[in-house]
Amino acid sequence: MSPGLIYALAGALLFVLGATGVIVLANLLRKILAFNLLGSGAFLVLVGLAQRDGGTDPLPQAMVLTGIVVAVAATALALALLRRLHRLTGQTRLPDEKEHG
Amino acid sequence: MADVRFDPLPWLILLPLAWAGLSFLLGPGRGARLALAGLSVQLALALLLAAQLLSGGAQIHAVGGWGAPLGIDLLADGLAAVMLLFTQAVALPLAAYARVYFADDPHGRATHAYFWPLLGFLLAAMNALYLSADVFNLYVTLELIGLAAVGLVAAGGGGSQVAAALRYLLVSLVASGAYLLGVALLYGVYGTVSIATLTPLISAQAPLAVGLAAALMAVALMAKTALFPFHFWLPPAHGGAPVPVSALLSALVVKASFYLMLRLWLGLFAPLSVPLAWLPGLLGVAAIVWGSIQAIRARRLKMLVAWSTVAQMGYLFLIFPLLAPHGVALQAGVMQALSHGLAKAAMFTSVGVLLRATQRDSVDALAGAAARLPITLFAFALAGMTLMGLPPSGGFLAKWLLLEAGLRQGQWVWPVAGIIGGLLAAVYVFRVLRQALLLAPPSSQFHPVPRSLEWIAFGLAGASVLLGLRGVEIMALLAVGGRS
């Protein structure tokens, strides 16, 4: 078992944990945290799995750098929306889905 | 370079990026003319590309000159060219509409301060998605589309609009994350992210991890396309956004993820996907039924049109059980995507006129609209004809092709679902028309609306009906070159 595989497995579990969190948790800040865990999980799988036989692979590493920047941009936008929602309505959760309006 | 022919592929991506950046530089609310000029050139480029494809076959552009798998390839085959042409052709009139609509906006500039740069990035991202032949690059384009669309929905909005944008963003991000995990598994197994390199490798041998990657990517794209049961984010987002944004999202944006699903299902994952082909079809049927019922019950006009999008996206997935490369089912799906795009653009733009005139977003407030705004009502009715699938509209051709595909393979369930969906569409379309044909109560007041808005809606609606007559040309373009 190589370090790469260990981190890839941890990444897989992180992804599932984060995805479950986004779906199950109601508080929006928690959802945003969970999304970040999910993203980190996917990044670990990308690099870890590619390096499961040892050595380093610059391709997935560069992709993860791109991914980290995308993730922080998305997090910033999500937080801006959350703060706006909180200011306008005082809520930190999404309203229950209404099927028609 | 031996090849002196002008290559439009990179410019279809660079041009919108450039005017997006420049219009941001110009400042809040600026950049409409830049956008319209850019879009006109993009439309010309898409036409040029279509002509080149018809005469010379599919085109590849190796970004950086490296070539896959080290570099990223852009690929334009018939399917990509059709989607590019459709996107530019619908976006141009919508941009013209948005310019007039926002200039006439009573609510100030906040809602559209950054509309033009966001639109530029959105179009660049969609064009990049249609052309990309690299699964990781596609991930980046998906994120770009998601963030641009969310930015457009949220801009200047109140509480419910911001909530809708946030819900949309979260769904979009989780879906992108699932897609990325799929990419990670593919890279882990094969060591490449180039579609051209991956396709033969997957056909040769696909371990369990590749099946999981396919499942993750398919679910991600279904969520982004708002296929039932992942539809819940769409009605508040499309129904709550400013009208030009709703039109762009319903007509164009959901088609991008559908296109990618089609592309992956037909190409990359073709060896894996056959046993599960009934699943998207079944979800499509559920979407048609549920979306139509909600559209029939909707009180708000924009919500009605948004729920109709949920139903209409269901049609697109009816083709999956019938798919074969270059088959009739693919033609049916593409025809449905194009005609729904035009019809939905027409519907939202005419709803925008009605909203402006009645100052209310309500089906009940429409009484008297037919007498006051006959062009707009006619546009709505024509677009409704396309959604129902009456001849000679593009919607009719799509249903006809679906019927043909179903009968050929002895699977009549799917075309029947499509026809039932058309009948349900008739119910909600006639509900609007009947209300508009009522005599106006004496108290009702209609505000003046710029005429150009009405004519743009009418033009889009007319195009959605006449599209059926241009089916042969579209099919000829669609048949150009497959991947491989």
Added chain:
Amino acid sequence: MSAFARFATVLLAALFATTLVAAMFNLGAPTVDLPGAVAAQLTHSGVAHPVAAVLLNFRGYDTLLEVAVLLLALLGILGVSHDDGVTTPTPPGEPVLQALARMAVPFMILTAGYLLWVGAHRPGGAFQAGVVLAAAVVLLNLARVLPAWTRPGLLLRLGWVSGFLIFLAVAAALISQGHLLQYPPAWAGALILLIEVGLTISIGLIMSGLFLLLTERQTSP
């Protein structure tokens, strides 16, 4: 979400996790050897560090789109905080913080320059340098050495997009070489450095913008 739905979700997630973990154990060696290809072409890429070569040359197109992602986040944030009109009176900067900022910022700019410069040979580069620069801008802002960004003026907007526009212009100009972003090997190093300098400044300003726009506009209840 009902208790049953939550239970079903968790159960499904556990099932999926198990399958995923099982799938990862049974993998052979990857078919395509891209690290080898990167190493083989590294001398033609204009930089000596493999990750930088992938980011700015082999897959530079991804990076171009990634900068657009950053700008989009900024646009989205500007869009939801544009019409606030409420500006809290900014308290004067604390003297201690101001002194600290004046001392630290030159070093941070030096660090950013260093990270940018070494990025061609070893870990570092425009993104890491940009973040250091962003930290410097934030520090200056918190110390009120810089005026608050209540309404982004032309100069600030220019700073935000210039890195992207330079990148775009280089990418477009290189089409004359045959393909988008096809660097001529002799010029690759210089062009990549030009792009990285522009990116560092813009990324620094965008990232500090993400932070400052969020915190300044919306702190008043």
Added chain:
Amino acid sequence: MTLAFDLLLALTLLWSAWRTLASPDLSRAVVMFIVFGLLMTLAWARLGAADIALAEAAIGAGLTGALLLDALGALKSGAPSKEAP
């Protein structure tokens, strides 16, 4: 030996992620998330990805952490936010 360290780090990573989602207090959740980001930095270093380690420390733990902490303050200063399970 080093493999044991990797296993331990992976487990700690999962534990901090779990605490981020499960700890009843939101502030503690954000702090746990920043801890998670720092552990990720360590993991990237173990994987020989120094570029990512730098970016993770600066962006993942640093910028994201700062954004989250600030958002936490803003959400708490307004209406009393009810924490949901």
